[in-house]
Amino acid sequence: MESRQLRLAIIGLGRGFMLTLPGLAAHPGVRIVAAFDPRPDAAQQFSRAYAARAFSDLRTMLAASDIDAVYIASPHEFHAEQCLDALQAGKHVLVEKPMAINLREAGRMAEAALAAGRVLMVGPSHGLDAPVIRAAELIRSGELGRIRLVTALNFTDFLYRPRRPSELDDSSGGGVVFSQGAHQIDVVRRLVGQPIASIRSTTGVWDPARKAQGAYTAFLAFEGGAAATLTYSGYAHFDSDQLVGNINELGRPKAAGGYGEARRRLADAGATGEAALKQSRMYGLASAASPPAHDLLHHEHFGFLLASCERADLRLFPDRIEISSNTEQRDDVLKPPAAPRYDAIDAFIRAALGGEQPVQDAGWGVETVACCEAIVQSAALEREVTIDEIFQASELSRSNFNGAR
Ligand SMILES: NC(=O)c1ccc[n+]([C@@H]2O[C@H](COP(=O)([O-])OP(=O)(O)OC[C@H]3O[C@@H](n4cnc5c(N)ncnc54)[C@H](O)[C@@H]3O)[C@@H](O)[C@H]2O)c1
CATH class of the missing domain: 3.30.360.10 (Dihydrodipicolinate Reductase; domain 2)
Incomplete structure (x- = not known):
């Protein structure tokens, strides 16, 4: 892996970010350089604590050339759009679980990552x-x-x-x-x-x-x-x-x-x-x-x-x-953890800087979202549902995502 640090921007400074922060702070391969959150108090405190830039507009942050990657920890319903914008801006993306709120969105995110040639990893997750x-x-x-x-x-x-x-x-x-x-x-x-x-x-x-x-x-x-x-x-x-x-x-x-x-x-x-x-x-x-x-x-x-x-x-x-x-x-x-969520952060950095395949890549995430949909669908229909039919209902080809493993 290259020795340089991954310059990371945070999207969403809520509870999820708080839980991941110790792992980010402990990892020598990452430098937090910016954040976007609609709460000005959070953004300002963040800016002081990390000598990082706090942005009031997400697109402006994504246009910054000195940001390599983003960690999306905003509420679920924003993950897809923010991920697509970040990939289009050439950033690697670590997106919180759930990757998206439906399979169609997750599929678009995975396709966009492939087209952009950027890492899209889902996590941290258990x-x-x-x-x-x-x-x-x-x-x-x-x-x-x-x-x-x-x-x-x-x-x-x-x-x-x-x-x-x-x-x-x-x-x-x-x-x-x-x-x-x-x-x-x-x-x-x-x-x-x-x-x-x-x-x-x-x-x-x-x-x-x-x-x-x-x-x-x-x-x-x-x-x-x-x-x-x-x-x-x-x-x-x-x-x-x-x-x-x-x-x-x-x-x-x-x-x-x-x-x-x-x-x-x-x-x-x-x-x-x-x-x-x-x-x-x-x-x-x-x-x-x-x-x-x-x-x-x-x-x-x-x-x-x-x-x-x-x-x-x-x-x-x-x-x-x-x-x-x-x-x-x-x-x-097992050895105790180096820091909370360190391994997930490490996997993302290795993928973004070193080109390694992350364990929970975009295709993996798509498959998990399909399973969430299957749980909802099976309960609603009161019958067993196949994962293939969940993909078909979303007009997606399961094999395109290579996540069923
Ligand atoms: N991996 C885990 O164990 C774990 C734990 C907690 C949360 N999460 C995930 O993190 C995500 C956020 O959940 P949370 O519990 O932190 O929520 P939260 O309500 O604690 O925080 C959400 C944060 O996002 C900000 N925000 C609101 N709208 C935004 C937008 N459009 N763009 C950017 N930021 C916005 C809010 O101001 C707030 O700071 C969810 O997807 C959740 O599933 C994961």
Whole structure:
């Protein structure tokens, strides 16, 4: 890889950016040089903190010749248009999950990246978590026999964390299928390593006060014969972090006494206070702090994960893989992360500066968006849907994207 730094501009200084910031700050191969966000307070604070330029107009920022790449961390509904503009301006793009709010948009983004000859990578997503990558290596080595089944469960309070209105609007990619399903699908696809043939699912809108799809369960049939069950509830009272050593999604030990905190804070804030609560988690306010990058012993995770192979079961934890085979149970212990989301940033830099193929390239992202659509469609039609028919309905040829792997 070249030794020069990737000059990166940020689009959207919200919660997603805050979570990725420690990884960006820790990586020697990247220099944050600019940002665009419609909130002037955030942009100004950012400009001071990074001696970087804060732009009030996105197109002006994209026209700057001293920017190599952008990280799009704006709300989902802006990803496609901003990505197309950035690619047209010759920038490499790291786009937050979900890549887009529908398959047509995702397809246009991937085609534009190909035409522009620029990297388009989707992430950070939990498909890039070190335990997932390590478990996938173990599965791919063949020593445990073929992968047969993956069980993925995540029970969270997602719906009751402070939300923008579009995060609770299914037509803008709100709800859990696109926001959270994209993570879970990436994880399961990485573990299985086969194209998905079909999906049967059910989704749920259980709370009339928050009218988004807040839960789903799905059965995925893979072309190589493996299968996976995916369950996600954003309405949960049970917290599945208990199943992974009480470590939260970000790899931090859970504070004692936090039961019911999200619902309690939301009820205290009332309908009018939710926006302020949401803002307090974004960049630009003194109260909003990124988790510190030091003392990190655990990797991020996305709930309970069990990969069943012919000769062993692999259970993923934030710091290890527990391997239960015919004769023994042992742990494959992982090194702690260099910094949160470092590996995802590293993969993007290697792709943009070194020409390496990113693990979650544009084609990968297109396929994951197709799976999100399949979950929604299967639930609506109350039948199994094939991924091929999802592509056909969007008038796209699946094979053009080379993402089914
Ligand atoms: N990978 C992860 O684990 C993770 C975690 C959180 C968020 N995200 C993703 O990040 C994206 C943003 O979500 P969030 O939770 O940070 O939202 P947020 O509401 O916390 O922040 C959104 C930010 O974007 C800004 N913004 C609004 N309109 C914009 C526009 N047109 N152009 C640029 N910026 C704009 C807002 O001012 C705000 O600073 C989403 O796609 C979400 O899925 C990913």
